[in-house]
Amino acid sequence: MTDKKTYELAYFLSSSIKEDDVLEHVKKIRDELTKLNCEITKEELPQLRKLAYAIKKENEGYFGYMHFEGTPDVVKELNAIFVLTDHILRHLITEVTKYQKIQMEQDLAPARKPREESEEESILKEGVKSQIEENKADIGKLDEKLEEILNK
Numbered sequence: 001m002t003d004k005k006t007y008e009l010a011y012f013l014s015s016s017i018k019e020d021d022v023l024e025h026v027k028k029i030r031d032e033l034t035k036l037n038c039e040i041t042k043e044e045l046p047q048l049r050k051l052a053y054a055i056k057k058e059n060e061g062y063f064g065y066m067h068f069e070g071t072p073d074v075v076k077e078l079n080a081i082f083v084l085t086d087h088i089l090r091h092l093i094t095e096v097t098k099y100q101k102i103q104m105e106q107d108l109a110p111a112r113k114p115r116e117e118s119e120e121e122s123i124l125k126e127g128v129k130s131q132i133e134e135n136k137a138d139i140g141k142l143d144e145k146l147e148e149i150l151n152k
Helices: 021-035 072-083 098-106 119-126 131-151
Strands: 005-014 041-055 058-069 088-095
Touching: 005 041, 005 072, 021 041, 021 058, 021 072, 058 088, 058 131, 072 088
Parallel strands: none
Antiparallel strands: 005 058, 005 088, 041 058
8 A cells, every 4th residue: 555645735616606605615625535535634715816817718716725645546536536527627736745744834833932132132232223224324315415416
């Protein structure tokens, strides 16, 4: 048996679907995944988006995605199923890389507290002019020069 991998399924549902019925169509997608022994690990519910170009004569669609764990054989079956499903305008299944998994774990980690400044750092900062303050001073000088030139 092949090891399970993490995949991402991105999809556009037809805009002809009533907004109240979108979740029913998402449930059908979930059901297909569970039938094939896939475990859904992350999901973003579809939101209506404008398409960059028309797909099947539609200019809008409900975009959603989900991450799931499954075998490579499952991906082939899902592609065959989704191509024949009328309410799915377009779909894409990609494998989530190790780097992306690490990135997702970091996004879920609690936010870190900002580091407190040491006494030495705060003293050093007191005497230092910020770049913004210096730019403001330069702009002030420029304004004075312009006034001089224009008044002559």
